[in-house]
Amino acid sequence: MARGELMKKLLASYGREEDFRAVAEQIIDEEEKKNNRVLARSLRKSLDAGPSRRVKPKALAPLIPFPEAAGDFIELIEPTHNKQAIILAPDNVRIFLSLLREYQHEDEIRRRGLGIRSKLLFCGPPGCGKTLCAEIFAAELRLPLYIVKIDRLISSYLGETANNIRKIFEFARKQPSVLFFDEFDALARARSEDGEHSELRRVVNSLLIFIDRIQPKGFLVAATNFDQSLDPAIWRRFDEVIWFDRPNRRMAARFLRMKFKNVSLNFNPETYLQELDGFSYAELERVCVQAIKTSIIDRKNLVEEKDFLAALTDERRRRRRSLRMTPA
Ligand SMILES: Nc1ncnc2c1ncn2[C@@H]1O[C@H](COP(=O)(O)OP(=O)(O)O)[C@@H](O)[C@H]1O
Ligand SMILES: [Mg+2]
Structure with missing residues (x-):
């Protein structure tokens, strides 16, 4: 050539x-x-x-069976997205690349008596990529992703929660994986309740102690929608705290370009960036997908401005309603 x-x-x-x-x-x-x-x-x-020198990926980890009865609150997730599907802030890209490199060089680092960062806390408002990122991160690491639903773990197993927590951690010690504690807020909320829920508090505290002690074979990731008011007793247990913010205009523009990459448009969606201020990625996604679906149903081979605007109006209405319902 x-x-x-x-x-x-x-x-x-x-x-x-x-x-x-x-x-x-x-x-x-x-x-x-x-x-x-x-x-x-x-x-x-x-x-x-160069910095992009590829390290041979570690072999795929064999899967061990779930501990008995943990199936109710642990779920194995098959990755369906790759890294092209996520928009990450440059700082986060840097952090994740450095975590990946650390993991790929784990053996050398451990031989020198040092540990690798393996307990991560993802913070940020809903719909900004915490779960999506956990999925893509696991896929990049070639590790299976297990989601632990804390609310189910705590509420439906109050009597035997401590036992269940032990099972999860037994599992995490043996199974190389990304163990993802979704809705970690449930835990933070439980911790702030007192008196009548003393058993709950005890359970929460034992979960925190476990997090302290565990040396996961892979990563432990917890996600919370609380951004500022997180109890230091919780976040100091993590090796890295990563923020997932709502997109600024530049990031929103990148997202729109990504979503409309394979369709024709009769308008430039970036002229609406101002109207999209404050939207989460999940909200932007709904607007784009809704507009694309209209074009499919109407058998048009392009997405029209009026369809985009209609989807935007719907999303605004939805936001107004849901913001009003969220307690301050
Ligand atoms: N940073 C992002 N980049 C691309 N898409 C995103 C991003 N954040 C959210 N989305 C879209 O919104 C959906 C929901 O996001 P999710 O990761 O579940 O949010 P969270 O866990 O922070 O509440 C995703 O499946 C994806 O379609
Ligand atoms: Mg989530």
Whole structure:
């Protein structure tokens, strides 16, 4: 392929590591073919030394069976999204890449007597990617994702909750996985209740002690919608606290481009960014999907501005109602 074409492909692959490497390899091959061995060798050296050098992924972990009766509150989730499906703030991208690298070099790090960061707390308003990110992170790590529903664990098993917690942690010690405690708020809420719920408090405290002591084979991730008012007794138990915020206009624009990537439009959705201020990703997603569905039902091969606006109006109404219902 002509050098100009390869350069274009290289630039177009910016940000996609696999594609970038594939084109870079092609460029090196071409140079080798042209007998420019010195240049080819030095290009390969730069490529291998670069930050994107791929570490061989760890093998997929075999799955051990659930401990008895834990099926009610632990669920194995099959990943359905990949990293192209998520918009992450640059800070979070950096954190996740560094966690991945740490995990890939776990053995070397442990041999030097150091631990790796493996207990993570995801904070932020609903619909901003905590669950989605846990799924994609697990897929990137090639680890199975287990979701623990804390509200079910606590409310329906009050008498035997401590026993169940022990089972979960036994499981986490053996099964390399991402163990995801969704709705960790339930725990924080329970902790702030007192008196009559002293058993609950005891259970919550024993869960916190477990989190302290556990050395997970993989990662323990907890997600909470509480952003500021989280009890320090809870967050200090985590190696990393990661915030998932509502998108700013730049991130919302990226999200819109991603969602409308494969459809034709008769308008520029980015002209509505101001109207979308304060929306979560999940809310933006509903607007986009609703507009696309209208175009499918009406058998149009493009999404029209009026459909987008209708979806936006619906979402606004929904937001107004649900905001009013949420206690302050
Ligand atoms: N950062 C994001 N990037 C892309 N899509 C997102 C993002 N956050 C949320 N979504 C969309 O909203 C849906 C719900 O998000 P979720 O991860 O369940 O939010 P949370 O767990 O923070 O409440 C996702 O399945 C996805 O479609
Ligand atoms: Mg969630």
